[in-house]
Amino acid sequence: MIPTAPAPGASIPVDGRPQYQNYLIVVPGAADGALSEEELTALAQGLNQSGFAYVARSGQQEMADDSCGVRYLPLRGELPSFGLMTAVVVINDQAWAARAAAAYPGAAVYLLEPSATSAPCLHGIGSALPMLAAARHCSAC
Numbered sequence: 826m827i828p829t830a831p832a833p834g835a836s837i838p839v840d841g842r843p844q845y846q847n848y849l850i851v852v853p854g855a856a857d858g859a860l861s862e863e864e865l866t867a868l869a870q871g872l873n874q875s876g877f878a879y880v881a882r883s884g885q886q887e888m889a890d891d892s893c894g895v896r897y898l899p900l901r902g903e904l905p906s907f908g909l910m911t912a913v914v915v916i917n918d919q920a921w922a923a924r925a926a927a928a929y930p931g932a933a934v935y936l937l938e939p940s941a942t943s944a945p946c947l948h949g950i951g952s953a954l955p956m957l958a959a960a961r962h963c964s965a966c
Contacts, residue, residue, distance in 0.1 A: 846876025856917035
């Protein structure tokens with residue numbers, strides 16, 4: 826299980842559940858290149874502003890943190906194990922999105938399907954996560 830800690834100043838309520846948010850971005854091998862490194866970084870750093878953002882990607886060799894506190898994890902055969910996940914964004918892979926929904930039953934799971942001809946479509950995530958509201962949506966939204 827990957828350790829998570831409350832943000833500075835976060836309190837733990839009586840029921841023992843922390844008042845912080847964990848976000849996971851899943852970038853499977855088939856999705857490599859679907860988002861530019863800049864788009865992926867912006868998405869992760871935006872999510873990190875209201876909690877803890879983790880990026881699990883198949884091309885990642887070992888765990889690393891960036892200067893903004895985003896943690897990058899290797900994605901191999903299984904999803905990272907967390908105690909509590911707020912939302913999961915899966916890039917371009919319906920099978921991994923289904924796995925995420927099963928692995929994190931309390932989390933909102935979003936499938937981000939960027940195409941070469943249009944900006945990434947967030948299929949409703951913009952309204953759920955305000956820092957992404959400015960993203961353009963596809964005609965299916």
